[in-house]
Amino acid sequence: MNNLKNITKTTLSYDWAKLDRIDYDYQFSNGKWKRLSRECYNRGNGAAILLYNPEKQTVILTKQFRMPSYENNPKEGMSIEACAGAIDNNDEPLETIIRETEEEVGYKISNAKQVLTAYTSPGALTEKMFLFVAEYNDAQKINDGGGLESEDEEIEVLELSFSKAIEMMNNETIIDAKTIMLLQYAQINNLLD
Secondary structure: OOOOOEEEEEEEEEEEEEEEEEEEEEEEEOEEEEEEEEEEEEOEEEEEEEEOOOOOEEEEEEEOOOOOOHHOOOOOOOEEEEEEEEEEOOOHHHHHHHHHHHHHEEEOOOOOOEEEEEOOOOOOEEOEEEEEEEEOOHEEEOOOOOOOOHHHOOEEEEEEEHHHHHHHOOOOOOOHHHHHHHHHHHOOOOOOO
C-alpha cells in the first residue's frame, strides 16, 4: 500500500490478549496525508462450526456468559452461539474446530467443511474467523460437553430445531455474528428444510 507509512506500535496491554495503539500516516484519495491513531486488539484467529442433523432437522448451539456483551447490555450477557474457539499455537482451523466440538458440545467429528472466512469487527479486532459446517448424529455424542474447567468455561449445549434457531435469529435472541452467518449459510444453501 503506497498510501500508508510511518507505522508505530505501542502496547497498551498484554494480559489475555494484546492491545496496541497503532499510529500511522495515511494518504487520502484527495492526496492529503494525515497522522492517524487506532487501537487494535489482537487475540489471534478463531474457528466456529454449525453442527446440523438433516434427519432430525436440528442444530447444535451453545449458551454461555459473555462479559463484553453484558457490559454493553446486561440483558444480553448470556449468548447463544455456534461452537467456537481460539486457534492455539500453530494449529490449523480444522483441527481447532474438531477439538472445540468435542470439548464444548461433546460430539466427536472427524471432518468439517469450511464455508466462510470473516473478520467480525475489522475496525478494532485482528481476529479472523474460519467458519465450518458438519453433519452430526446421536452416535457421535461421546460426552456432555460444557467446555473445559481449566479454561473457566461453563457452556450449556443446546440442540434446537433449525426452524427454532432461525426464529431466534429473526427475533434477536441470537445476536452473535458468526452464528448468524452460519445459520444464514445453512438457510441459503438448503442444508436443512
